[in-house]
Amino acid sequence: MNTPPDLFYTSSDEWLRRESDGTLTVGITDYAQHELGEIVYVELPEIGHKLGVDAMFGVVESVKAVGELHCAVSGEVVEINVAATDNPTIVNESPYQDGWLIKIKPDAEADLTGLMDAAAYAALHA
Amino acid sequence: MPYFALTPADRAAMLETIGAPDTDALFADIPTALRDRAALAFAAMDGGLSELSTRRALTGLAAKNTNAEACSYFLGAGLYDHFVPAAVSALASRGEFVTAYTPYQAETSQGTLQVIYEFQTLLCRLTQMEMANASLYDGATGLAEALIMATTATKKKRVLLPRNLSPAYRRVAATYTQGLPIELEEVPFDPKTGTLDLEVLQTALQSGDVAAVVVAQPNFFGVLEDAQVISEAAHASGALLISVFNPHSLGILPPPGSYDADIAIGDGQSLGLPLTFGGPGLGLFCCKQKFSRLAPGRLVGLTSDEQGRRGFTLTLQTREQHIRREKATSNICSNQALCALVATIYLATVGASGLREAASQSFHKADFARQSLEKLPHIERAFSGAHFHEWTLLLPISVAELNQKLLEHGIVGPYDLSRDYPELEGVALFCCTEKRTREEIEALVEAVRLICTTVSTA
Amino acid sequence: MSELLFELDDPGSASDYLPPLDVPEAPMPFAPRPTLDLPELDEHSVVRHFTRLSHQTFSIDTHFYPLGSCTMKYNPKLNEAIASLSGFAGAHPLQDEQTAQGWLEVLFRAQNVLAQIAGLDACTVQPLAGAQGEFAGLLMIRAYHDKRGEGQSRRRIIVPDSAHGTNPASAARCGYAVTSVQSNAQGNVDMDAMRTALGSDVAAVMITNPNTLGVFEAQIEELCAAAHQTGALVYMDGANMNAILGQARPGDMGVDVMHFNVHKTFSTPHGGGGPGAGPVAVRAILEPFLPVPHVKQTESGAFMWDWERPDAIGSLHGFRGNAGVILRALTYILRHGGAGLQRVSSDAVLSANYILARLKGAYETANPNGCKHECVLSAAKLKAEHGVSAWDIAKRLPDYGFHAPTVYFPTIVKESMMIEPTETETKATLDAFCDAMLQIAQEAITDPDMLRHAPHTLKVGRLDEAGAAKCLNLCWTTPQEAEECETPGPAKRELAGASTY
Structure with missing residues (x-):
């Protein structure tokens, strides 16, 4: 299981990355894509959609399982990964890079301190 | 007993493999009081008939039902008597x-x-x-x-x-x-x-x-x-x-x-x-x-x-x-x-041509039957809109009464719309599929004529 | 692979089945559709096509079919013979009641005998399948609370996490919120978790007994009492009734409402997915809410449809339910009688425990203390050590001439395989199946790669289910018409957390 060190992790198996422009990129972890199996469908919100803390923002589906996507911080969706909805397999192949899902502009009070670091997340699924 | 595949010898051998003294032991997790009550209730149940007796009993019940093999059905209302190859x-x-x-x-x-x-x-x-x-x-x-x-x-x-x-x-x-x-x-x-x-x-x-x-x-x-x-x-x-x-x-x-x-x-x-x-x-x-x-x-x-x-x-x-x-x-x-x-x-059997033919015959027979019935005295069309294979007529008597009498002619008559529409008292919903023959339609028309004439002159 | 009807299309070759029109042709008051794009085949080609397709279908008539939770027992031919009698097959539900007394008596007797089997007071045979039975049962519960003025406050249904998916889905259809409670390691409802979840906002608890691990809920009476104490009712999913026919009655356990799956317990055919029927039996307090119409007997002994039920939840079907399916179930029940039905559960439980005894050395089991009508094995160890999953085993069994068990359900057991043999298999068949399972456990060690590509002896090999979902094609079009879509190809995948039953 691959858990890059520079990311924040949630107990519902999403990762968040702080970008230099202040946005946050969100995706699912390597563990999650492996548990789901071959992903056949990705549903993402529209750009401009406002998300509350832990709001469900979409789903990823394999043939026989569904993963609901939750965003740990509140904010506004500023970009979605159309490549992932067009070709869901990239979420399996590259969950942390090409297979990212959404970018959000976090609200001012957004706080990542409650999230896990890579070591804690890896320990969760050890 | 019917449909069981295990013999007493099989059961004994299987219990031995399982390591249980008898089949009762396999139900030991069910509280005894529950088992006793169930046993009592099941002992009182009917049944346990041979195939011949079961068949006789149910054939007897089947015989009590008027059915489309024996009678002419002009009843549809969502369920239709079509011909099936x-x-x-x-x-x-x-x-x-x-x-x-x-x-x-x-x-x-x-x-x-x-x-x-x-x-x-x-x-x-x-x-x-x-x-x-x-x-x-x-x-x-x-x-x-x-x-x-x-x-x-x-x-x-x-x-x-x-x-x-x-x-x-x-x-x-x-x-x-x-x-x-x-x-x-x-x-x-x-x-x-x-x-x-x-x-x-x-x-x-x-x-x-x-x-x-x-x-x-x-x-x-x-x-x-x-x-x-x-x-x-x-x-x-x-x-x-x-x-x-x-x-x-x-x-x-x-x-x-x-x-x-x-x-x-x-x-x-x-x-x-x-x-x-x-x-x-x-x-x-x-x-x-x-x-x-x-x-x-x-x-x-x-x-x-x-x-x-x-x-x-x-x-x-x-x-x-x-x-x-x-x-x-x-x-x-x-x-x-x-x-x-x-x-x-x-659909595979009748094909495009067969479905078209059956649907088209249903329409033509329904239209012929409607026109023939409308020519009778005291009967008129209830709705003027064009129809497919069902149509409505306003009768001089209640639909229930008509149907009761049609049964004597071996005909299962129209649906009584007043059952669901109080405003449509006396309005009958007839149906004709491709299966009805001209002879059956003419018999219906004659029966309706007799019934409605007798009633309205009485 | 067989050609599709549309590839066999030979315009003009269809036989004719009707005599020429014998009434005058009138002008049509509408413009008939200009084209009708249906294939045409001669009758012999039709017969050959469907007969060949039938050969590509595993069924109870052809194969041992130990799908857990599905009760794939022999479907007696007598049932079919009775249902095809013209007095039954040719009757219309809207014809006069006097002309349908035989049908009404069938449904009336079914209502009574099913209530008796359930140990409850009344039964409706209107629901069309188990899931609709659940829906009807929950609507009755809702109506009951409404009538008592508690409808607004009781908005939750408690469902164990091991329950069939229809349970929460049916609750949602009634507008209820679903609270899932965890089962313990034995698959039993965790009574502490249940007590915590219960409260004055709970309308009902849905349980399955025996549960989906094939284990009888020994605390069932305690559970029902706890629910009743808080004012909630208890709904029982009757999917597993084949285990306890005549051994324990839900009504006696404290259950208030339950459905039967007659295509499981009472041998009506599954038909490749349906039709079924899901009669619902209830305690007297729920009787006023039974759906309409209900069959009743008048003082003169005649049978009639009762629509005058002001508290009824409404009707569930365009006509009178899947009457033809109920008729088959009644035929089966009459043939067996009480003693026969007790033998059903007894032999079914014996057969499941025999399989468990023979296989528990080669696979882990969720039933260390025995089971009822089905046993749950796990391939978790084979998966960890040899990379062979329950899915691979399910795909290999057809090569030995057996249908797969249910796999990945219940979800609370990893790599689960749920095996339900029923009472209608010979010991020789059970032994041959166990031999195959033991052989496959060996193959997992000696040739795991072969298992991962099974089956090897059918008309098609392992199918690409992900490809089907990614490149959706639900309707045949000629290659020219088909939209460009990447051809589904072979792909390696895992099926974690999947349920297939």
Whole structure:
């Protein structure tokens, strides 16, 4: 299981990355894509959609399982990964890079301190 | 005892392998008091008959039912006595089809899966809709599912149901939506033509918050609607159009896709299924492909195996209850697969020409029967709208009385519309399929003449 | 692979089945559709096509079919013979009641005998399948609370996490919120978790007994009492009734409402997915809410449809339910009688325990203390050590001439395989199946790669289910018409957390 060190992790198996422009990129972890199996469908919100803390923002589906996507911080969706909805397999192949899902502009009070670091997340699924 | 495969010797050997003294030991986890009460109750049960005695008992009950083999049926109202070629039941009763389970394991169920895929395709072609599912319970529950899907898709609550839609469908819609945020609103019919009141419809659509308009084509009175106009009105206000169709009529009538229905539902009984006291029927569900992820029930898709050979499998199962649980698009699990098989074989057997011929004969015979009955004194047409194979007449006596007397002539008469429409006292809904002969129609006309003349001169 | 009907289309070849029109032809008052794009085949080609397809279908008539939770027992031919009698097949539900007394008596007797089997007071045979039975049962519960003025406050249904998916889905259809409670390691409802979840806002608890691990809930009476104490009712999913026919009655346990799956317990055919029927039996307090119509007997002994039920939840079907399916179930029940039905559960439980005893050395089991009508094995160890999953085993069994068990359900057991043999299999068949399972456990060690590509002897090999979902094709079009879509190809995938039953 691959858990890059520079990311924040949630107990519902999403990762968040702080970008230099202040946005946050969100995706699912390597563990999650492996548990789901071959992903056949990705549903993402529209750009401009406002998300509350832990709001469900979409789903990823394999043939026989569904993963609901939750965003740990509140904010506004500023970009979605159309490549992932067009070709869901990239979420399996590259969950942390090409297979990212959404970018959000976090609200001012957004706080990542409650999230896990890579070591804690890896320990969760050890 | 019937159907058991284990011998006493088998049971003894199996218990030994298990390491249990007797079969009672296998139930030791059930509290004794519960077991005692069950034993007492089961000891008091009827039955335990030989096959011959069971058959005699049930054949005796069957003999008490008037049926379409013995009488001429002019009764329809949603369930029709059509002719079914012998090949249909011969093939559909093959044990491989009848005794298979849901095709969850695709490789061992290619026969069932290909049949459903062919069913979906036949239905798409018959209705000119983009997709069809593997079946729902019946037409009425199909409508209920369509209403739920339409309100989900549009995020609106109001649904317009015409009063000239089958009362049974309206009852089931009410049952299905009672716990859900869906508002059913009735649209009246024009008392002269029997068609949907377009003015009321337009008014109801003005606020733009209607999820769907339902149109039955033909409607419950057998009358044909101007589906194109209703469709345009619905779409202009942002509502979806749900068409309730009779698949047999699509042999000659314009299909729901031709008037841009978003969802089309119906009952497939008229495609080769017997009457069987109303069930099993066959719920048909078609819609535009953009709604595929909201659709209820099973879907079969085309795929291939590791060597690239064509095969079929259940697909988009993440919509369904066994995966999505309370968030599923529907709670349906078992459907009417075997009935879909019958419809598939029926359509394959009669082909385009056979369906067109049967539908066309149904219309012509109905029209001939209507005209002949209208010529009788004291009888007039109830609704002036054009019909397919059902039509309404206003009688000088109650429909119940007519039917009582028709039975003496070996005829099962029309449906009594006053049962559901107090405003239609004395209005009878007749039906004629391709199966009725001129002789039977003439016998009906003569019987009605006798009955109505006697009564009105009495 | 067989050709599709649409590839066999031979326009003009269809036989004719009707005599020429014998009435004058009138002008049609509508424009008939210009085209009707249905295939035409001669009758012999139709017969050959469907007969060939039937050969590509595993069924009870052809194969041992140990799908757990599905009760794939022999479907007696007598049932079919009775249902095809013209007095039954040719009757219309809207014909006069006097002319349908035989049918009404069938449904009336079914209502009574099913209530008796359930140990409850009344029964409706209107629901069309188990899931609709659940829906009807929950609507009755809702109506009951409404009538008592508690409808607004009781908005939750408690469902164990091991329950069939239809349970929460049906609850949602009634507008209820679903609270899932965890099962303990034995698959039993965790009574502490249940007590915590219960409260004055709970309308009902849904349970399955025996549960989906094939284990009888020994605390069932305690559970029902706890629910009743808080004013909630208890709904029982009757999917597993084949285990306890005549051994324990839900009504005696404290259950208030339950459904039967007659295509499981009472031998009506599954038909490749349906039709079924889901009669619902209830305690007297729920009787006023039974759906319409209900069959009743008048003082003169005649049978009639009762529509005058002001508290009824409504009707569930365009006509009168899947009467033909109920008729088959009644035939089966009459043939067996009480003693026969007790033998059903006894032999079913014996057969399941025999399989468990023979296989528990080669696979882990969730039933260390025995089971009822089905046993749950796990391939978790084979998966960890040899990379062979329950899915691979399910795909290999057909090569030995057996249908797969249910796999990945219940979800609370990893790599689960749920095996339900029923009472209608010979010991020789059970032994042959166990031998195959033991052989496959060996193959997992010696040739795991072969297992991962099974089956090897059918008309098609392992099918690409992900490809079917990604490149959706639900309706045949000619290659020219087909939209461009990447051809589904072979792909390696895992099926974690999947349920297939």
